[in-house]
Amino acid sequence: MTSVRTLLEIPELRLRLRTGSALLGREITRIYGTELPDPGRYVSTGELVLTGLLWWREPGDAGPWVAALAEAGVAALAASGADTSGIPEDVIQACARHRIPLLEVPADLSFAVITERVVLALAAGRGREPSGARKRLLSTADAPLPVLLRQGAEELGAACWVLSGTGRVVGGTSPEAPPVEWFTPGSERTVHDEYTLLPIDGRFRIPWILAVRSPEADDLTDELAGLVSLARARAEEIRRMADRAAEPLFATLTGGPGDLAAAFAASGRVAPARVVLVRTPGSDLARELLTEVLAEVPVSFGALGEDACAIAEVDPQWPPNWTSSARHRLSTVARFTDAPRVFAGVSGPATVDGLRGAAQEALHALELAARRGEPVAVVSGEDVAVHRLLIAGAPDDLRRSVRERVLGPLLAYDAAQGTDLVRTVRVFLECASSPTAAAKALHVHVNTLRYRITRASELLGLDLSDFATQVDVYLALQA
Known part of the structure; x- marks a missing residue:
């Protein structure tokens, strides 16, 4: 059996016990390193957890972090205070309070050395003398x-x-x-x-x-x-640290204080860039999915409201078939996850000055994806007509109000008479107001088409030959 005491007895590790002397008999079954600010989901019973304390910022941080370890039943915590001038007292006290043995790692000792020695000790404790192949493999840990x-x-x-x-x-x-x-x-x-x-x-x-x-x-x-x-x-820890550095960028992107250009430069990204959003209703999987669909692209991750957000560099890595590739990946992962619906929206390439607009474009594309009624939908703002992007950005109540105000009499007439003048008007406008083309599309005589458009104009109290009126009516139809 490999216990906490076993590790303290390995001379080359030079580990120092800071608290938990009564708990040295705890068995260690695995080893895991983390710098995540919330490690609870990633640690498990019997593990020796390694950390460089990169998650610790100020007194009070250690309480919930160590509590998560205790709840998971980890065997011990080994920490290096190389970047914090020693292990903070806050961490020591939290470990004592939650009964977690705390081992201090010398600042000059690599975690790779600890990992290798612990894995070797675990193998020996199970009665398996590590082979030469295993030792060579562990040397690349x-x-x-x-x-x-x-x-x-x-x-x-x-x-x-x-x-x-x-x-x-x-x-x-x-x-x-x-x-x-x-x-x-x-x-x-x-x-x-x-x-x-x-x-x-x-x-x-x-x-x-x-x-x-x-x-x-x-x-x-x-x-x-x-x-x-x-x-x-x-x-993942490296990525999380980079996300922390990019927090000011996403704060300014959503209208917070600060200079957007300076925050963009500090994030390490290079323009032009795209904004990508992923939403998983009822699930917290969006961040991981966003990481997957942008795995080959230099990117900074954050959030836009409740949606996972990324700012991705365009040149030269952006794939020309990204939308279809992302849709395929998001569909494939359904075998392994509990996220029944996944929606994604991506903007066109933008300069730094245009990033806020790109964020809105991505959000509107995401809303269109969510309205498609498909379990997995990916929409690019570049592939969507401008009027659809504008409509997607309008609140549901506003769209219903506009539709009712502009088309109300026509909708009521169709419902009462069993006609379909609304469809006639839509086809007429989509045919560039050509009676001949619209009549052909509807399979009616051109005079019948003209009569219907005249009747629709009377019901709406509008002149459907006027261009500005046509724009209003068409937007209302799309809403």
Whole structure:
């Protein structure tokens, strides 16, 4: 058994106990590192949690953070105060209050060293002396995902990939990756033809799947999956830190105080840029989905109201088929999540001065997507007529009021007489007010068409040959 006391007895780690001397017998089953401001969903029973305290800003922050660890049943917390001049007293007190053993990590000790030694200790505690292959794999524990996969493929003697639940190939050692649809959701391991697919630590709502071109995966495959999980957690923490740096940008984007150009420059983004919004009614999945559909693009993430928002660079990475690709990814992930409806809206490219307008365009495109009645809809502002964007931005009550005020008499007449003059007027206007073209589209004689338009004009009290009136009536029809 590997306990908290076991770690304190490893000389090269030089860990120092700050609180929890009566709890050293707790068994450690796994190791996980996090800097997330709310770690509750990502930690689990028996874990040794590593943190550099990047989430801590001021006294009071530690209470809820440590409470989340205690509620999850973690074994201990190992913290490095390299960036905060030692572990804050607030953290020590919170750990003592919630009965979490707190180990101080020397500022010059890499978390990769701790991870490697803990994993080796866990393997030894289970009666399995780590093989040379496992030791070589563990030596890449702190390496980027491509390096980790290359080492894994070398030790396993088989090509390896990491797939996202959206179908995206996160990384791999061969271009011909198997489809994520081969994996059976909820299973611990799926064998399909010559491939083995297994889930990677389900701390995130959108899963990652490790695929190995071998039907006989062994414990080393599980080890690789665990290290990929750590790599994903590190990448997410880096992204969260970047999001924090971009907070002033999204505050000014939505009309808050500050200089938008300065905030944009500070975020590290380069114009032109697009604004992208994702909404998942009844679910908190929008942020993860937005990350997935923009995985290949330099981007800053934030929020616009209750919608997940991103500002994405356009050149040179923006894919020409982004809308259809995003729709496909959002549809694929439905196998793994509980988000029955997903809507996305994206603006056209904009300069820094035009970002606020781009945000409104993306919001209007999102509203149009939400009104389509489809479970997954992605709309680009560039593909929508200007009048539809303007109407989408109007509140529902205003649109109903305009429709009733302009078309009320015609709607009432159709309802009473069983006619369809409203459709006649719409087709007439869509045919550029050409009686001949409209009559052909409606399969009626042109004189019949002229009579109907005259009758509609009388009921509305409007001249349907006047261009400004035509615009008003057409907008009311679209509302």
